[in-house]
Amino acid sequence: MSGLGTLRVRVFTSNAQIPVEGATVVITGTGENGKQNLISVQITDRSGLVQPVAIRTPVSGESTSPDGMNGGLPFTLVSVWVEHPGFAMLQMDGVQVFPKIETVQDVELVPLGEGESSLQQREVREFPSQNL
Amino acid sequence: MADIFPYVPKTITVHMGPPDQWAENITVSFPDYVKNVASSEIYPTWEPAAIRANILAIISFALNRVYTEFYPSRGYDFQITASTAYDQKFIRGRNIFENISQMVDEIFNNYIRRQGFVEPLSAKFCNGTTTTCDGLSQWGSQDLAKQGYNSMEILRTYYGDDIELVVDAPIQDITASYPGVPLRLGAVGDDVLRIQVMLNRISQNYPAIPKISPVTGAFGEPTEAAVKEFQRIFNLTPDGVVGKATWYQMVYLYTGVLRLSELVSQGQTFYGFEFQYPGVVREGDTGDAVRILQYMLALLAEFEDAMLPITVDGVFGPQTAQAVRQYQSLAGLIPDGIVGEVTWNSLYSHASQAYFALSRDTVRAQAFRQSITPTSTGQGDRFADTPRLGQFPGQDVGLGQSDHQKGVMV
Numbered sequence: 001m002s003g004l005g006t007l008r009v010r011v012f013t014s015n016a017q018i019p020v021e022g023a024t025v026v027i028t029g030t031g032e033n034g035k036q037n038l039i040s041v042q043i044t045d046r047s048g049l050v051q052p053v054a055i056r057t058p059v060s061g062e063s064t065s066p067d068g069m070n071g072g073l074p075f076t077l078v079s080v081w082v083e084h085p086g087f088a089m090l091q092m093d094g095v096q097v098f099p100k101i102e103t104v105q106d107v108e109l110v111p112l113g114e115g116e117s118s119l120q121q122r123e124v125r126e127f128p129s130q131n132l
Numbered sequence: 133m134a135d136i137f138p139y140v141p142k143t144i145t146v147h148m149g150p151p152d153q154w155a156e157n158i159t160v161s162f163p164d165y166v167k168n169v170a171s172s173e174i175y176p177t178w179e180p181a182a183i184r185a186n187i188l189a190i191i192s193f194a195l196n197r198v199y200t201e202f203y204p205s206r207g208y209d210f211q212i213t214a215s216t217a218y219d220q221k222f223i224r225g226r227n228i229f230e231n232i233s234q235m236v237d238e239i240f241n242n243y244i245r246r247q248g249f250v251e252p253l254s255a256k257f258c259n260g261t262t263t264t265c266d267g268l269s270q271w272g273s274q275d276l277a278k279q280g281y282n283s284m285e286i287l288r289t290y291y292g293d294d295i296e297l298v299v300d301a302p303i304q305d306i307t308a309s310y311p312g313v314p315l316r317l318g319a320v321g322d323d324v325l326r327i328q329v330m331l332n333r334i335s336q337n338y339p340a341i342p343k344i345s346p347v348t349g350a351f352g353e354p355t356e357a358a359v360k361e362f363q364r365i366f367n368l369t370p371d372g373v374v375g376k377a378t379w380y381q382m383v384y385l386y387t388g389v390l391r392l393s394e395l396v397s398q399g400q401t402f403y404g405f406e407f408q409y410p411g412v413v414r415e416g417d418t419g420d421a422v423r424i425l426q427y428m429l430a431l432l433a434e435f436e437d438a439m440l441p442i443t444v445d446g447v448f449g450p451q452t453a454q455a456v457r458q459y460q461s462l463a464g465l466i467p468d469g470i471v472g473e474v475t476w477n478s479l480y481s482h483a484s485q486a487y488f489a490l491s492r493d494t495v496r497a498q499a500f501r502q503s504i505t506p507t508s509t510g511q512g513d514r515f516a517d518t519p520r521l522g523q524f525p526g527q528d529v530g531l532g533q534s535d536h537q538k539g540v541m542v
Binding site for chain 2: 074103
C-alpha cells in the first residue's frame with residue numbers, strides 16, 4: 001500500500017443540486033483484521049462540500065495490466081455514510097479509490113416525509129467492481 | 133421512427149435490470165450517464181488514449197440505442213438497460229473518477245459511426261481476458277495505448293478502418309450551445325452575458341459564488357472570481373476560463389434550477405386550493421385534484437431519480453398512473469396506480485417536506501407557505517422574499533413576451 005488517492009464528497013438535493021449544508025459525512029475503511037476503521041468525519045460547508053480526504057491505495061501497476069504486479073487488489077474500497085435530519089440517510093459501500101486519481105462521490109439526498117427519521121430511513125448502496 | 137440526425141439527449145432513462153424483469157428506471161443527464169458507465173467499466177489509471185477510446189465506444193453505443201429507439205420500439209419505457217448482458221454497466225449513485233469526468237465533459241457529444249451511415253456505431257466491447265467478442269477489448273485497448281496508439285487508432289483496430297469520428301453533435305433542448313472558443317477575462321458579448329446570468333442564479337443556491345453586479349456582458353474580474361468558485365465547487369479545473377466543460381456543467385445545472393423554480397412558481401397557482409384528500413383519484417379522472425396530484429408527483433420527481441418527470445395537465449392518463457405506481461413502490465405502498473387516502477397523504481407529506489428542502493433556495497413559496505407547510509416546523513421564515521425577480525434577465529424584454537416557456541430567460 002504505497003499509493004495515495006483522494007476522495008471528494010459533495011452533498012446536494014434535487015436535480016437543481018441545491019447544496020445540503022451541515023450534513024455529516026463519515027468515511028470508513030477496512031483494517032487488516034477485517035474490522036472497520038474510521039478515516040474521516042466531517043460536516044459539509046455551505047456549498048455541500050467537505051475537505052478532500054487522502055486515502056492509501058495500492059500502486060498504479062496493480063490496475064494497469066490484467067495480471068497486476070503482485071496480484072493484489074487494484075484499488076482501495078471505502079464506505080461513505082451521509083446523514084442530515086430531514087433526509088434519508090445514505091450509505092455507500094464499495095467506493096473505489098485509485099492511486100493518483102481523485103474520486104468524486106456525489107451524494108443526492110432525498111427529503112423524508114413528515115415524522116420520518118433520517119436514522120430509520122436508511123438506504124444502502126453497494127457498488128460492484130469493474131468486470132476486468 | 134427515429135429522428136433523421138442523431139442528437140445527444142438531455143437525459144437518458146436506464147432500466148436497472150434485464151429488459152423483461154421489473155427494475156427501477158433511473159433518469160440521469162447524458163454526460164452523467166457516460167461518466168458513470170466509464171467509471172463502472174474501466175480503471176481510471178489507464179492510459180488517456182485507452183480511456184478516450186472506451187468513452188467514445190460507450191457514448192456511441194448509448195446514442196445508438198437512443199437513435200434507433202431500440203427499447204421504446206419494443207414497448208419498453210426506458211432507453212437502455214444497466215445489464216451488461218444487454219448493454220453497458222451503470223451503477224446508480226456510484227463514485228466517478230475526476231480524470232474520466234474531465235474527458236467526458238470534453239467529448240460527450242462526439243461519437244463514432246461507420247462511413248456512409250448516419251447512426252452512431254453500436255460499439256460492442258468486452259474485457260478481452262475472461263470474455264471476448266467482435267468488438268473492442270478493454271484490456272487490449274490499454275495495451276495498444278501503452279504501445280503509443282491514439283484513441284482513433286485503437287477504435288479502428290477493433291471496429292474497422294471505415295469508422296469516422298463525429299464531433300459536436302447537437303444536444304437536445306440545450307438552447308445555449310458552447311460558443312466554440314473559451315471565454316476568459318476581457319471577453320465581451322452575449323455569451324458572457326449568458327454565463328453571468330446563469331452564475332448569478334446559481335449563486336442563490338451557492339452563496340459561496342460571488343454575485344456579478346452589474347451584469348454587463350463584459351468578462352471582468354468579478355466574473356472570473358465567480359467562475360473560479362463555480363469550478364471549485366463542481367470539481368472543474370479552477371482556471372477562471374469558461375471552456376466546454378465549464379460551459380455545459382453550468383448550462384445543465386441552470387436548466388435543472390430553472391425547471392425546479394418553474395415548478396415552485398407553479399405551486400403558487402394552487403394558492404387557495406385544498407391539499408386535503410379529495411376522495412379516490414384514479415385513471416380517467418380530470419380536474420383540480422388531478423392537477424394537484426400531478427404537481428406533487430412532478431415535484432418529487434425532481435428529488436428522486438427513480439421517478440419520471442410528468443406534465444401537470446389535469447388529466448389522469450397512463451403516464452400519471454405509471455408515476456403513481458412508481459411513487460407507491462418507492463414509498464412501500466401497494467403499486468395499484470390508484471390514489472386513495474393513504475397514497476394521497478403519503479404524497480402530501482413527502483411533497484411538503486421536499487418543499488422544505490427548497491428553503492435554501494430563495495424562491496418565494498407563497499402557496500405552500502399558506503396551505504401545505506405545517507406551521508409547527510418553524511422554518512417558515514426561511515422562505516425569504518427574493519431579489520430574483522428584479523435581476524436583469526440577460527436580454528432585452530419586449531412587448532408580447534411572457535415568462536412561460538419561450539420568452540425571457542430568468
